[in-house]
Amino acid sequence: MTDLALAAAAPEAGPRARHRTVGVDIGGVVVGGGAPIIVQSMTNTDTADIAATVAQVAALARAGSELVRITVDRDEAAAAVPHVRERLDRIGVHVPLVGDFHYIGHKLLADHPACAEALAKYRINPGNVGFKDKKDRQFTQIVEMAIRHGKAVRIGANWGSLDQELLTHLMDINAASATPLEARAVTREAMVQSALLSAARAEEIGLAKNKIVLSAKVSGVQDLIAVYREVARRSDYAIHLGLTEAGMGSKGIVASSAALGVLLQEGIGDTIRFSLTPEPGGDRTIEVKTAQELLQTMGFRAFVPLVAACPGCGRTTSTVFQELARDIQNWISTSMPEWKTRYPGVEMLNVAVMGCIVNGPGESKHADIGISLPGTGEAPTAPVFVDGKKVATLRGAGIAAEFKEMVSVYVERRYGASSRAAE
Numbered sequence: 001m002t003d004l005a006l007a008a009a010a011p012e013a014g015p016r017a018r019h020r021t022v023g024v025d026i027g028g029v030v031v032g033g034g035a036p037i038i039v040q041s042m043t044n045t046d047t048a049d050i051a052a053t054v055a056q057v058a059a060l061a062r063a064g065s066e067l068v069r070i071t072v073d074r075d076e077a078a079a080a081v082p083h084v085r086e087r088l089d090r091i092g093v094h095v096p097l098v099g100d101f102h103y104i105g106h107k108l109l110a111d112h113p114a115c116a117e118a119l120a121k122y123r124i125n126p127g128n129v130g131f132k133d134k135k136d137r138q139f140t141q142i143v144e145m146a147i148r149h150g151k152a153v154r155i156g157a158n159w160g161s162l163d164q165e166l167l168t169h170l171m172d173i174n175a176a177s178a179t180p181l182e183a184r185a186v187t188r189e190a191m192v193q194s195a196l197l198s199a200a201r202a203e204e205i206g207l208a209k210n211k212i213v214l215s216a217k218v219s220g221v222q223d224l225i226a227v228y229r230e231v232a233r234r235s236d237y238a239i240h241l242g243l244t245e246a247g248m249g250s251k252g253i254v255a256s257s258a259a260l261g262v263l264l265q266e267g268i269g270d271t272i273r274f275s276l277t278p279e280p281g282g283d284r285t286i287e288v289k290t291a292q293e294l295l296q297t298m299g300f301r302a303f304v305p306l307v308a309a310c311p312g313c314g315r316t317t318s319t320v321f322q323e324l325a326r327d328i329q330n331w332i333s334t335s336m337p338e339w340k341t342r343y344p345g346v347e348m349l350n351v352a353v354m355g356c357i358v359n360g361p362g363e364s365k366h367a368d369i370g371i372s373l374p375g376t377g378e379a380p381t382a383p384v385f386v387d388g389k390k391v392a393t394l395r396g397a398g399i400a401a402e403f404k405e406m407v408s409v410y411v412e413r414r415y416g417a418s419s420r421a422a423e
Contacts (some may be wrong), residue, residue, distance in 0.1 A: 016267040022209050024238045026152045027096025027120030029066050031213060031271045032238030037264070037300050038271035039291045040067035040240075042100070044284060047084065048076035054087045056284060061095035063285035064292050064303055067271065069098040069123060072105070078112035085118040096120035098154070102128050102161075106141035116145055121152040121213070126198040127161040139198070143205045152211045153202060157194040158244055159187075159218035166190050166197075188223060191216045192230045199237055212237050213271070217244035221259040232268045241269040248277040253290050264298060305332050305349035308363060308370075312355055315375040321355035324373065324400050328353055331404060343415035351407060352385075361385070369410045371403050386410060 023033020031038050041060045045052040047070050057068045072078050085097060099119040101108065106129075109116045116122075122142060130138035146153045157163075167190040174186045195214045202212060214237045216227045224243055232239060243259045246252035256274045263269050272295070274287040292303045309325035310316070328351060339346045352367035354360030356375025364370025364385040371394070373382045382394045384406060394402050 016265065019232045019236075019239070019267045019269075021236050021238045021270055022212075024152050024210055024213055026067060026098070026213075028094075029096055029120075031067075031240075033210075033270075035270070037269060037295055038066045039064055039288060039295070040069065040098070040271055040273050041065040041284070041288050041291075042069040042273070042275075043071070044278070045070075046077070047071050048074075048080045050080050050083050050087065053080070053084050054091075057084065057088060057095065057097070058091065058093045059285055060288055061093050063288040065095065065285075065288045067098055067121070068095050069100050072099040072101055072108055072115065072119075074104075075108065075111065078108040078115040081112070082114040082118040098123055101125075101142070103130075105129065106138040106145070109142060109145045116149050116151070119151060121154060122146055123154040123156055125156050125158055125161055126194050127158060127163045132165075136201075139201065140205055143202045143207050146211065147206050152213060153207060154213040154215060154240060155195055155198045155202065156215040156217065156240070157191050157198075158216075159191065159223070160244065162187070162190055163194045166194055184223070188218075188227050188230070191218065191227050192234070195231060196235055199235070209237065213240050214238070215240040215242065217242050217275075219243065219245045221255055224259045225262050228263050228268055229266070238270045239268060240271045240273070242273040242275050244275055246275045246277070248279070252276040256290070257294050260294060261298060264295075264300065302347040304336055304347055305351055307332065308350065308352040308354075308367060310355045310359060310363070315358065316355035320399075321353060321373040324371070324403070325353040327400055328404065328407070339411065339415075343411055346411055346415045349411065349415075365389075368414070369407055371399075373399070 018034060021032035023035060024031045029038060043053055043056045045056050047053050053070060057070070060068050072081060081099065097119050098121040100123045102125055105122065105124055124142055129135060129142065143153065167187065170186050170190050174180045195216045199212050199214055203209060214231060214235065216231055218224045218227060221243065228239065228241065241260050241263055243256045246256045253274065253276065260269065260272055272291050274291045276287045276290070278284055278286065295301045296303055296306070307325060307329045312322065350367045352364045352370030354363050354370065354372045357372065357378055360372030361383060364372045365388045369386050371382050371384050374380050380395060382399055383390050384392045384394060384403065
């Protein structure tokens with residue numbers, strides 16, 4: 001068979017079918033059940049500081065976070081939650097809030113019913129919900145509170161706070177085995193069992209399956225992939241993906257993308273978070289934007305128009321195309337709040353800003369609208385392509401402004417009211 005025939009016979013590239021999970025309604029946002037993969041994030045403010053928490057939740061929501069988790073670690077934080085919810089609603093930010101509980105969640109929810117009601121979901125960790133004889137009782141109290149208020153629960157096992165009784169039990173069984181596994185493999189199994197056994201117990205208490213989300217977070221890429229594959233293989237609960245303690249900067253982004261990208265490609269995952277360590281005083285919304293970019297580049301969702309730009313080489317010693325690519329990207333970002341309202345579907349737009357004649361015209365033809373700027377030594381002309389056809393040639397100092405005007409006209413023609421009326 002020829003190479004061409006082999007290519008034609010090969011299955012179409014693309015993500016695998018989604019792992020079948022039960023849908024969970026979290027304050028109007030559906031996770032699982034075939035719904036689009038949801039992006040979520042978490043504040044790093046003191047929740048008791050109402051103004052700071054409201055500001056950060058609003059920023060995360062406006063950046064595209066569809067669920068926002070907040071820390072509820074003490075009475076002052078629990079008491080603040082309903083006020084945070086009220087202020088967010090007042091400014092038109094209706095993103096569902098998830099309460100993050102550890103150690104004393106049962107007590108905080110019981111003592112602060114307004115907090116229990118204001119939250120859309122409770123996140124609990126089976127490794128620290130309680131210890132020894134208190135564990136089952138306190139877990140039961142939280143689940144019963146969720147049932148009473150009609151809330152969803154995320155049961156989130158974590159590598160750093162794994163149920164030590166369960167881990168010790170599995171280690172003992174493994175040690176007595178004729179073919180013992182490596183300790184790391186046993187720890188992975190403990191992670192899986194911690195999540196699944198806790199979910200089964202929640203159902204026994206009376207929490208419906210469509211109120212349960214599972215997560216099993218670790219900080220190693222290969223460990224994360226292995227653990228989530230097993231969770232998906234052995235259950236149909238909605239699944240939250242995240243690499244815990246991913247790290248700072250490019251390290252955290254690369255590690256999260258590598259781990260989550262593999263799982264998403266295999267159809268595993270209903271909601272994701274990039275747990276990035278921000279620079280001191282840094283922008284918390286970066287974790288939202290990077291999660292969106294992963295989903296969009298993998299073809300799962302579209303959030304903003306894509307701008308393709310070449311990396312530059314010795315043929316592009318001028319910085320003109322770099323400056324134009326940055327200008328166009330920033331202009332699109334600032335235009336999106338208005339465009340989303342006026343131009344439904346505009347997030348699917350593809351724009352190309354290329355730097356020389358080698359790939360420039362071809363890439364520009366593949367985009368909805370693209371421009372190929374002259375490289376070093378090339379004639380100072382910039383052809384513009386719309387829907388694969390050359391429509392204009394721009395010259396001179398006004399190229400950027402002229403190209404942006406052409407993009408605006410294209411957006412209006414393709415996504416505006418007149419286009420929708422013609423359909």
